[in-house]
Amino acid sequence: MTWKAPLRDMQFVLQHWLRADQAWAQLPAYADVDLDLAAQVLEEAARFCEQVLAPLNSSGDRQGCQMEGGEVRTPDGFPAAYRAYVDGGWPSLACAPALGGQGLPLVLEAALQEMLFGSNHGWAMYTGIAHGAYLCLKAHASAELQARYLPGIVSGATLPTMCLTEPQAGSDLSLLRCRAVPLGDGGDGGYAVSGNKLFISGGEHDLTRDILHLVLARLPDAPPGNRGLSLLLVPKWLEDGQRNTLYCDGLEHKLGIRGSATCALRLEGARGWLIGQPHGGLAAMFVMMNSARLHVGLQGLGHAEAAWQQARDYALERRQMSAPGRAKGGAQGADPIHLHPAMRRVLLELRVRTEGMRALAYWTAQWLDIADAAVEPAQRAKAATLAALLTPIVKAAFTEQGFSLASKALQVLGGYGYTQEFAIEQTLRDSRIAMIYEGTNEIQANDLMLRKVLGDGGEGFALLLSELRTEAAADAGAAAAALGSACDTLEAALAKVLSMTAGDPEFPYRAAGDFLQLCATVLQAFAWARSARCIQALPVGAAQRREKQESVGFFLGYLLPDLDRQVAAIDAAATPLPFIAESF
Numbered sequence: 001m002t003w004k005a006p007l008r009d010m011q012f013v014l015q016h017w018l019r020a021d022q023a024w025a026q027l028p029a030y031a032d033v034d035l036d037l038a039a040q041v042l043e044e045a046a047r048f049c050e051q052v053l054a055p056l057n058s059s060g061d062r063q064g065c066q067m068e069g070g071e072v073r074t075p076d077g078f079p080a081a082y083r084a085y086v087d088g089g090w091p092s093l094a095c096a097p098a099l100g101g102q103g104l105p106l107v108l109e110a111a112l113q114e115m116l117f118g119s120n121h122g123w124a125m126y127t128g129i130a131h132g133a134y135l136c137l138k139a140h141a142s143a144e145l146q147a148r149y150l151p152g153i154v155s156g157a158t159l160p161t162m163c164l165t166e167p168q169a170g171s172d173l174s175l176l177r178c179r180a181v182p183l184g185d186g187g188d189g190g191y192a193v194s195g196n197k198l199f200i201s202g203g204e205h206d207l208t209r210d211i212l213h214l215v216l217a218r219l220p221d222a223p224p225g226n227r228g229l230s231l232l233l234v235p236k237w238l239e240d241g242q243r244n245t246l247y248c249d250g251l252e253h254k255l256g257i258r259g260s261a262t263c264a265l266r267l268e269g270a271r272g273w274l275i276g277q278p279h280g281g282l283a284a285m286f287v288m289m290n291s292a293r294l295h296v297g298l299q300g301l302g303h304a305e306a307a308w309q310q311a312r313d314y315a316l317e318r319r320q321m322s323a324p325g326r327a328k329g330g331a332q333g334a335d336p337i338h339l340h341p342a343m344r345r346v347l348l349e350l351r352v353r354t355e356g357m358r359a360l361a362y363w364t365a366q367w368l369d370i371a372d373a374a375v376e377p378a379q380r381a382k383a384a385t386l387a388a389l390l391t392p393i394v395k396a397a398f399t400e401q402g403f404s405l406a407s408k409a410l411q412v413l414g415g416y417g418y419t420q421e422f423a424i425e426q427t428l429r430d431s432r433i434a435m436i437y438e439g440t441n442e443i444q445a446n447d448l449m450l451r452k453v454l455g456d457g458g459e460g461f462a463l464l465l466s467e468l469r470t471e472a473a474a475d476a477g478a479a480a481a482a483l484g485s486a487c488d489t490l491e492a493a494l495a496k497v498l499s500m501t502a503g504d505p506e507f508p509y510r511a512a513g514d515f516l517q518l519c520a521t522v523l524q525a526f527a528w529a530r531s532a533r534c535i536q537a538l539p540v541g542a543a544q545r546r547e548k549q550e551s552v553g554f555f556l557g558y559l560l561p562d563l564d565r566q567v568a569a570i571d572a573a574a575t576p577l578p579f580i581a582e583s584f
Contacts, residue, residue, distance in 0.1 A: 001423035002313070003054040003119045005046030006305055008544060009355055010111055014038055016534040017359050017527075018366055020107060029373040030105050038108055041093075045112045048088055052081050053120035060122050060259030061426050065205075067251050072204040072261045078123055082156075082207040085127065091156035095134055100154045106372070110365035113295050114358070118302030121430045122259025126159055126202045132291030133160035133214060137233075140276035140284040145233060149212060159208045162288060163197040163215040163234075163265065171443055173282070174225040178217040180232055180272065192269040193217055193234055196249075199437070203263025204248035211236040213246065213265070214288065215272060216281050223279065231281035234272035246270040256429035290391055292438045294364060297394035300402030301357045303431035307402075307409035308350040310424045314413050315343055337412070345558070346408050352551045352559065353405060356527040357398050363527075364390040385460045386467070389452050390523075396444035397520035399434035406431045445512035448519070454501060454508060458494055465491060468526045471533075479525075479532040479552050482560060486525045489563055493518055493570050500574060507573060514569035521562045528555045 014020040015035055024030040060075035067073075085091070094109035095101025109131065116124040134153050137146055152158035169175035178195025193215055197203070204211070213234040222228030238244055245268045252262040276284040315338035323339035337343045367390065370383035406428040410417035417424045435441050453461050465487055472484035497515060500507040532552045538545035 001054055001057045001306075001426075003050065003057075003306055003309060005042070005049060005115050005119075006358070007042055007046055009358060010042055011035075011039060012534075012544065012548075013359050013362050014107070014111075016537050017530055018107070018362060020105075020366065023366060023370070024105060027105075027369065027373040028375065029103065030369065033105060041104065041108050042111055044088065045090070045115050048084065048090070049115040049119035052084055053116065053123055056081060056123060056259075057120040058420075058423060058426060060120065061256075061430075062258075062420075064258040065251055065261040067204075067248065070204070070248050072206065072248060072251065072263070074126075074205050074207060074261060075122075075259050078126075078259065079207055081123060082126065086156035091127070091130060092154045094131060095154045096138070099138070099150055105365075105369045107362050107365040107369060110294070110298060110362055113298045114302050114305070114361070116302075117295075117299040118306050120259070121299060121302070122257045125257060125260035126205060126207055128295050129160055129162050129201070129288065129292055130156075132288035132295070133162070133212065135291055136214065136231075136284055136288040137275065139287050140231075140280075141233070142273075145273055145275065148239075149233065149235075152210065153212070157208060158210045158212050158235075159202060159205070160212040160214060161200050161202050162285075162292065163200055163203075163213050164285070165199045166196055167198050171440060173216065173229060176216055176218065176229060178215065178267070180215075180217040180219055180230060180274075181269075182219075183271070190271050190273050191217075191219075191232055193232055193246075193267045193272045194269050195267055197265040197267070199252065200263045200265050201260055201437075203261065203265045205261050209237065213272075214275065214285070215267070216285060217272075219278055221278075226282055228279055229281040229285075230278055231275040231284040232272035233275055234267065234270050238271060244270045254433070256426070256431070256433055289438065290388075293391050293395040293444070294361075294368075296434050296438045297364075297391075297398040298361055299434045300395075300398030300400070300431070301354065301361055303402035303427055303434070304350070304354040304357060304398075304405045306427050307406040307424065307431075308347075308354050310422065310427065311350055311409035311412040312338070312347060314416075314422070315347060318413075343412060346412055348551070348554045349559065350405050350409060351547075352528075352555050353401055353524070355531075355551065356524045356555070357401065359527040359531065360390070360523050361394055361398065364394055382463060385463055389448070389460060389464050392439075392444035392448040392452065393516055393519050393523065395438065396435075396441040396448075396516055399431070400441060400517075402431040402434060403428070442513065445516040446509060448516050449497070449508045449512040453494065453497070453515075458498060461494060468522065471526055471530050475529065475533045477529075477532055478556060479529040482556055483522075483525045483529040486522045486560070486563060489567060490518060490522045493567060496570065504574075504576075506576065510577060511570045511573035514566050514573065518563065518566040518570065521560065521566060524555065525560060528552050 021035045024033045056077045063075040092101040093104050094106050097103040180191040180193045183189040215232050215234050216229050218228050219230050247266045249264045249266050318337050319334040320337050323335040367383045367387040371380050374380045410424045416422050468487050472480050531548055535545045535548045
């Protein structure tokens with residue numbers, strides 16, 4: 001696999017699209033960060049991903065993980081790559097300086113994550129949950145637990161996992177059976193945790209000696225359902241040097257991300273400590289889940305970028321037939337396939353969707369920075385609301401596009417794309433899981449519709465529409481006008497959802513998926529309207545300015561019409577769906 005970090009577009013988004021330096025100047029925590037520093041961070045991350053991770057992507061997939069006697073060995077090169085990652089200081093990038101971190105903005109962390117997942121998804125699974133676990137412990141753990149375990153997470157000496165799923169409980173956490181019994185008086189001495197956990201990424205590995213498992217379980221007095229869940233930290237090794245009583249029972253053999261150890265874990269009275277309040281596990285866990293969902297969206301972006309690069313590079317070299325409108329097909333009687341209209345359309349869609357997603361992902365991360373570091377409480381509250389709205393859209397829409405675009409890129413390579421000789425078949429396989437874990441895309445759509453939109457009667461959603469309409473009013477060009485019209489369409493769809501829900505409680509569930517995709521298309525319109533305005537700052541005649549202008553035109557002509565199909569699907573949701581069992 002050959003992969004190059006898309007530094008030029010990353011820097012365009014930071015400098016022109018986000019005006020990140022101006023935003024950082026308004027946030028005291030990031031006032032010393034400038035574009036030069038950001039460029040240095042991105043360049044070093046690119047070097048690590050290009051030279052260390054990308055060369056291990058295919059070999060890690062083919063070798064996979066091996067388990068012997070309960071111990072897991074990751075693919076050759078993975079442990080050394082992790083040591084290089086730690087030596088580079090990457091685990092501490094966006095952690096607080098008071099805890100040993102570098103204190104850099106989350107938007108740079110987002111760029112790093114895109115590169116990690118784009119260059120080697122399987123390897124990046126081991127590190128992907130670390131920042132979310134850091135945030136979870138920082139917000140909810142006792143001072144004693146923070147002092148004991150946060151330094152290891154920040155330095156990279158330990159890696160965490162998130163242990164939710166059980167054989168009988170996937171999306172429905174109310175079915176969890178894992179139990180935690182207090183040791184000593186009221187749990188002051190910790191808890192004995194027993195149960196089985198499934199699909200645990202990095203549940204056992206050889207990258208770090210210790211592994212910190214964040215486990216959802218029930219205390220003896222827990223009420224039934226989701227309200228009875230508590231979160232516990234269960235380390236692989238105890239402070240006295242003894243191995244904790246949790247075991248890896250097996251590795252999953254998967255369609256993709258084969259370099260990632262996906263484990264079944266068995267806890268037999270393993271000692272753990274409560275994070276947060278008894279029965280308050282979901283509140284603590286969702287701090288980590290929300291971070292994880294943004295990171296999964298960045299996985300979709302990383303796959304889209306990898307797919308675009310693979311399709312582009314192949315299309316520039318592969319010669320087939322004469323392209324229409326050309327007198328003859330070059331010296332060899334055939335043209336590179338990128339000259340054929342069918343391939344040009346696919347390649348442009350790959351580029352345009354990917355670059356639009358990048359702007360939106362970094363924009364979401366910027367709102368998280370503002371929510372965390374703004375001086376004014378009202379500004380923090382607004383930013384938190386917008387980030388909460390954007391997160392399920394980024395997770396669901398980006399991962400769907402990551403898989404879809406990988407499939408379209410494979411089509412560019414034709415039969416070769418279906419073989420292991422080229423990396424696109426692995427990209428396609430690896431990308432599929434992102435639509436499932438950290439809350440399936442259907443759950444993301446329900447979360448957006450039921451909790452984020454209908455939960456407050458659309459008040460929070462009005463903030464997002466206001467941001468989009470502000471951009472539509474900032475320019476007189478075609479892209480801005482199209483964005484304004486798209487906002488009208490989205491507002492009308494929201495009004496329909498609000499009116500239909502009153503008489504049909506199932507309607508929002510039937511419409512949720514298409515409503516989320518409608519939001520994603522309008523957000524892409526926002527991304528390209530702002531890009532059309534921002535490229536005026538680029539030199540006339542610059543290749544990037546020309547490419548962005550071409551991308552704006554392609555989006556308006558070929559991709560924005562998705563709105564019509566999505567609105568029609570929302571309208572169709574007014575008709576109840578039949579029950580499958582009753583139709584046979």
